[in-house]
Amino acid sequence: MTPTRYLHGFGNEFESEALPGALPIGQNSPQRCPYGLYAEQLSGSAFTAPRHLSRRSWLYRIRPSVLHIREPKPISQPLWKTAPCRHVSAPFGQLRWSASAVAGDAGSLIEGMRTIVTAGDCGLRIGMAAHLYLAARSMEDDYFYDADGELLIVPQLGELRIFTEFGLIDCVPGEICVIPRGVKFRVELSAGASRGYVCENYGAPFTLPYRGVIGANGLANPRDFFAPTAAFEDKEKPCRFTIKSGGAFYRCEIDHSPLDVVAWHGNYAPYKYDLRKFCPIGALRFDHPDPSIFTVLTSPSDEAGVGNVDVAIFPPRWQVAEHSFRPPWYHLNIMSEFMGLIYGRYDAKPSGFEPGGMSLHNAMLPHGPDAEAFARASREELVPAKIDDGLAFMFESRLPFYPTAFALSLDTLQKDYADCWSGLRRQFTGEGP
Known part of the structure; x- marks a missing residue:
């Protein structure tokens, strides 16, 4: 397997070349590029965007992208939905799903994409969709x-x-x-079948959250984000190339790999981040802080301080608050929350919320710890304790989430989810403290 090498930093101006001298020096589009390559700019923002918001990269490739869109034919991808998508009458209330098995015929990651909820409007570039992917095979000669x-x-x-x-x-x-x-891109499965989640963000690109009084350190550090170094496929054989645009899917038959970029420079590039490098900030004396302190990435909206989409995690961390109810408190909030569990357990839902599962709490729907978590947290000795057995995430949006027909038809949908709170009995005594 080819070893992977990375460039460090978030939003940096990177440059990388897979062949020596492939990257032009001094100008972006010379009359003749080295190695007979074509210069092409990929823009992720308007040309006139402020410099600090401008996102673009120059690519030096074997063939320009105009040769990749050849006689596109519409194809069906019925379980991948795009907002606005409100064709289903969803039950009002909190929803939760158990994990779904990966069938042997699930197909590739793209073929196995299953939309769970949508929000906003793709055409207006606001909102998002949350998908579950179930993949059983690699994309060998398929691109997307x-x-x-x-x-x-x-x-x-x-x-x-x-x-x-x-x-x-x-x-x-x-x-x-x-x-x-x-x-x-295309995706290979390195170790058999794969399952996971995808946030399709229609709005402003993800960026690091404003840290305010937290200051320069903590949360996700820019140096822990990795962009790839240049690598290309010089493959001359029949390939299939699929494009998603306006909620529709199109397929082109081409005679070469479109991943033929030999060199690139710019700040608009894919990247990865290890969630275990997140530096949590928490209460050092009392009270459970707002979940916004767990934000890894945010897609800003036109309303200051309110995310189009926020991506938060609940990682291993120390609990030291005294005289406090340590799990999340019961709450109703203006944001809508889609959660998933990557591994382990979630401290506010020790039962029923399993790895590979999902939950949905729309705006102003009450939620919080189940009866088991409430009882334990109300009685436990408040000594320093470490939560180190789980990693959960949350896609949070100011917009309401609409479940799809597929999501509501899953046999993993827990019809009795709300029963997890039924053990919360009246404790009122009428007596003072």
Whole structure:
């Protein structure tokens, strides 16, 4: 297996070449590029965006991308839905699913994409969709890019080797990988079948959250994000190339690999991050802090301080708060929350929320610890204790999530989810403290 090498940093101006001298020096588009390559710019922002928001990369490739879109034919991908998608009457209330098995005929990661919820409007570039992927085979001569949004991939079972235009990324459970809008890729399964989650972000590209009074350190550090070094496929054989645009899917038959970028430079590139390198911030004396302190990435909206999509995690960490109810408190909030469990257990739901499972709590729907977690947390001795047996994540949006017909038809949907709170009995005594 080809070893993977990475460039360190988030949003940096990188440069990388797979052949010596392939990267032009001094100008982006010379009259003749080295090695007979073609210069092509990939823009992830408007040309006139402020410099600190400008995202673009120059690619030096064997063939330009105009040769990749050849006689596109519409194809059906019926279980991958795009917002707005409100064709189903969903039950009102909290929802939770157990893990879904990966069938032997599940297909590739792209073929195995199953939309669970959507929010917003892809055409207006707001909102997102949360997908479950079930993959049983590698994409050998199949390639894909998403023109509707960037893809944040969260493996939960099995390892992925992601071949992108920019180079190779290996991604295992406990890591995430972000493929920007318009970047071509294929995925190999490095260790058999794979299952995981995908956030398809229609809005502004993910960036690091504003840390405010936290200061320069803590949460996700920029140096822990890795972009790939240049690597290319010089493959001359029949290949299939699929594009998602406007919620529709198109397939082209081409005679070569589209992953033929020999050199590149810029700040619009795929990247990965190891969630276990996240530096949690917490309460050192009392009270359970807001979950926003666990934000890894955010897609900003036009409303200051309110995310189009926030990606948060609940990693291993120390609990030291005294005279406090340590798990998350019962709450209703303006944001909608889609959660998944990568491994271990979630401290607020020790039973019923399993690795590979999912839950949905829409805006202003009450939720919080189940009866078992409440009883334990109310009685336990409040000595320093470490939560080190689980890793959960949350996609949070200011927009409401709409479950799909597929999600509501799953036999893993827990019809009795709300019963996890039925053991919360009246404790009111009428007496003072």
